[in-house]
Structures are given as structure tokens and as C-alpha cells.
Amino acid sequence: MSLHADIAVRRNGFTLDLKLDVDPGETVAILGPNGAGKTTLLRALAGLVPLHGRVELDGDVLDDSATGRHVPTERRRVGLVFQDHVLFPHMSVLQNVAFGLKADATRSAREWLERAGLGEKADAMPRELSGGQAQRVALIRTLATRPRLLLLDEPLSALDVTIRAEVRRDLSRQLAGFEGVRILVTHDPLEAIALADRLVILEQGTVVQTGTPSGVTAQPRSRFVADLAGVNLLRGHAHHDHIELDGGAVIAAPDSGEGDVFAVIHPRAVALYLSRPEGTPRNVWRAKAEDLDLQGERVRVRLTGEVPLVAEVTPSAVRELRLDRGAEVWAAVKATEISVYRA
Template sequence: MSAVTTMTTTSARNTAPAAGLDARIVVDRGDFHLDVRLRAAPGDVVALLGPNGAGKTTALRALAGLTPLSGGRLLLDGTDMTGTPPEDRPVGVVFQDYLLFPHLTALDNVAFGPRCRGVPKAEARERAAQWLDRMGMAEHAGAKPRRLSGGQAQRVAVARALATRPRLLLLDEPLAALDARTRLDVRAELRRHLAGFEAVAVLVTHDPLDAMVLADRLVVVEGGRAVQEGTPRDIARHPRTDYIARLVGLNLYQGRAEGHTVRVDGGPVIATTEDLTGPAFVAFPPVAVTLHRERPTGSSARNLWQCRVAGLESHGDQIRADLTGPLPLTADLTAVAASELDLHPGAEVWATVKATQTHAYPA
């Protein structure tokens, strides 16, 4: 091979477009500033998770081209889509309210996308019929949206988004409008469809269960910026903000580690099993907290604090107690245990946590 040929081949290899999504989303709107970086390979499902007003939906609308970027750029399969109009982007969107055309049948709703991309009518309807069949909606092809249940409308909306063969699928709170039972079934179905999707999918949600079940990777957004990202397992195991800790149901504190203890910023020392030095987080679940009305004697727990009950509420089949004291705590206990302890707001209790039930990691 000649030097010229070698140089050309190497150059082509270095400039070949990268598959997947590479975006920096910068949006300025008044006093709100969003700056989030998203990268994903084909087949990845990324969830944007965060509280209301964090910027999740703004990021999704920017990816769709519905909100203009103030800065940054959007690369999709190596092509710069930053200034491309929404209708010219290879993007499918499933909106929270589905936004099906009320005057069109389910079949024509799904065929609408391919028709807008120049697909002949007969081919578009055939493709739509195939997608409805995959979604278990073939028998409802002739039904208009008002005749569909919430779960059925959601399936049609997903089929409509996928029928355009997008390279980027955007889902904005796709399960929020469903009742609890339907949500359970549709979540499982959506997971199967996303598992077989060959391009990038970005899911926006504030529901940690939707994010944990549907996504391969989470990007947690607070105040317009990404505060943590990783696999659902990593996020649940190593929360780095109070918001994330509450989502995954953990007591979380930050301080400085010295060996097998962490001195909490402005608080007491927590005994742990990990051996660390320097800035650290320490976390434990509410179920790890044991409550006593009298100071316990002979307890093997190395962590002991006197607290006051600030509030009580039902949490599933348990009672969740919010405690104030040297260390603000959340404790879960059975209704029987809460009754035996005569817990009520204002009651003084002792809280214990075994060192083996804590988890410390570098901050």
C-alpha cells in the first residue's frame, strides 16, 4: 500500500462519524441556566432524573429541536443537528400526554410520521400496521384516541414514534398519565421494546422506579446541571445529594473519614466498617435504624443518638418516622412496633444503627 493510500485510509478512519448521541445542551431562559452533557451509544437507554424545575423537559425539548440552544451542540451519529429544524431530525418523541391526533385512527396516527418523511401512503400504513401488531394493538387499528384507554394510547404513541425509524427516541414522562396497575404492565412492555431498540433512547422522569427499570444509565439533574451519573446500581449505592438519597430511600451524610469513623459536618461521629481517610459520604437505609424509648444497655450497635419524633407517616406497609436531634434521621418500623413504642410527634427516643449497616465512600 502506498504512503498516499495509507494516509487517506488513516484520515478517513479518524474522521469517520461516531455513532450515537454526543450533546452539550445549554439553554438560558431568564434566571434559569441549563448546562448538561449527554453521551450515549446506539442501544443505550439514558434517563434524565430530577425534581420538578430541574431542567429535564427543557433538555428533552432541546434535543427534539423544540427549544433552541443558547450554546453547545448536538451530534447524532456524527452529524451536527444543532440548527436542524425539528421536522428534519431523525428523532421520535413520546410526549407525556401522547398528543395523538383525535380525528385520526390509531393506524393513521402511526402512519402519520412515515408519511411526513416522504414514505408512500400504502407503505406507511403497512409499516404502521406492523408496529401496532408489535404493540399488541392490531385489533384497535381502526379506533380513534377517544376510544382508547390510557395504556392503549401510550402504546399507539410509542408505535408512532418508532415507525419513523428514529436514531434518537425521546420519552417525556411516558408513564405519568397511567393508573398504578396499567403503569406496571406498560412499564414491562416498554422495557422490552427499549431493549430491542437499536438507536439511542432518552427518558425524562421524576419517578425513580421508572428510571431504574427502564434505563441503562441515569443522569441526575438538579438546578440545571448534572450532579451525578452512572448505572442505576451505582446511583442507588452511592448517592451524592440529598435529593438522590431520598429517591433511593437512604439516610445520607457528608463529613470527614478517619479510619472506621466519619465525622459528619456539624454533627456527630458515625462508626462504619469501611476504612477511609478524607472527605466522605456515609449512608444507611431507614430500616437499619432501631428505636428505643429508653437508652439501650448491652446493645451491639456502635451508633447511638438521642432524638425527638418530628413526624410519622405511612410508608407502604410500614411507619416512617422523621427524627430530629444531633443527626436528622428517617427510620422505618412496623405499625406494631410504633404502637408498642407509643410513638407520636414530640416523643423522645434513642436511635441505634449498627456499623455493619452503614456504607461509607469517598466524597
């Protein structure tokens, strides 16, 4: 089972325009900032919003604007799981799961619930469930209809952090046993990395990057991905041993080639000094600490200046440097710590 979509959706001034191919058995995570069109993409694939282009699932054409073909949602065999469960509030858990089943609905629904360890909740009403249980029931309700395409719209983001891990494990197990195409929309990189084989980064309605989670985070191609990976992303024009940044600054980076490039600097590779350091580092800039943020055992320092960077230092370094908001420092990066790739 595979999905091939090449679609454009226009909605009040916003255009979603992308091509998406998902292989059998693959879980693709759609990642992107708010307003990137993630939910619109899912709704389009589910047949809930009109689109231009073509959607083909498992050899069946679901949409083709060239021939005017449009298979309505209820006959697409797509499963849609929402951010908050959207269980029917007037039906019991069992009735909710049985809703989409045809033959032998009640018995089959009970079996699905029991397999998921939710058998004793069969007669409960949705309002009596915890958030995690409700979302697991919602997933079962969808999987029980044996969809060919499973669309998960931020399935964990409405849950408390404390139970998110548990539901994610359950989701991961359920996904492993599901044969159709899986598409997960999320803005949580952890969720994407834990559940997906491939990431598709969606920004302003188009795909800006796609690849394995490690591949995407190793070579970010947008601010959004760089923030996800927690690295500094710079863009400029390379001239063999140095890069002229878009802002005008020059950084030294050997073997950069010639042309437009991205340069990634890990925050831990940014060293901070009170006075200009002597010796090896060739990339030294004056900077001003704008913001300090304690994260775990490290302190992230946001720097402004010629080259805006985020540095990650130890709390003891913060004390030694008497670092505070507004402090003037020197930032140094070894040329060998800069990873450069084509833009």
C-alpha cells in the same frame, strides 16, 4: 448509533449545562426532581429550543453553535414521546401512525399497529382509546418513523397505576427491538430501573451523578437520590474513625479515611429505644419522632434531633415503644452499618 451532547440552554433565569454521551443500544434514564431541566434537555436534543454547544448523533452534527449549524426538528430523525400521548385528535389511530411515514404509509401503519396488537383500533379516534392504548399508539407512531434517537418524556406518568405496569412491559419490549439511542426522562425510580441501563441524575440543570441503577442507589450523592433509594444520607468531614457532620454532630465510623465524605445509613439499621441503650452501639443520639408513616409491613419514623434520620421499624416495635408523633426516643446505629464514601 451513539449520541454526544455538550450543551447549555438558558431560559428565563434557568441554566441547563451538561455533557451527555449515550452508547449504541443503551437506554439512559434522566432522573431528577421537578424543575431540574429534564424536559428542557429533551426539547433541546429534539431541536425545539435554541442551545449553545454541540450535539452529535450517529456521526452527524445536529447542532454546533461554533459553526452556527442547526438541523431543524423535522430533519433530525428524532422521536419524541410526550407524557400524555399528544395524538392528533382529528385523525384516526391509523392516520396518526401513518402521519410520519412516507412511502406506503397506510399499509405500513396498519402493520405496525397489528404487530403491537392494536390492529382492531386502527379506525378508532384517539378520544375512544383508553389512556394506556393511546400512549402505546403514540409510541408506535414515533417508532414507525424509525428515529435514530428516541426521547421519552415521562411516558408512563400520566397513566393510572393499574395499567402502568402493562404499558411499561410493552414499552420495555418495544425498546428492546429499537436500534437507536434511547433517552427516558422520568421521576419514577421504578420506571428508570425497569427500563434503563444507566441513570443520569439531573439537579438544577447539571448532572450530579451517573451510573448503573444499583451503583447510583448504593452511593447516593444527593438528597434526591438518597430519597429515591430510601436511605439516610449524611455529609461531613472524616477523620479516620469518626466523621464530623456539617451540622456539628460526630458519628463513629471506622476506616473512614480523611476528607469530605458521604455517609449512608439504611433506615433499618437505625434502632430505637425508650431509654439510653447500654453496650455496643457507639452512635447513640436523643431524637424526637416527628412523623410516622406505615409503608407495607414497616413503619418509617422521621426523627429530628442532633442527627436527623429516618428509622424503619416493625409495627409491634411502634406499640412497644408507645411511639407517637412527638415521642422522645434514643436512636442507635452500629458503626459497621454506616457506609462511607468520598464526597
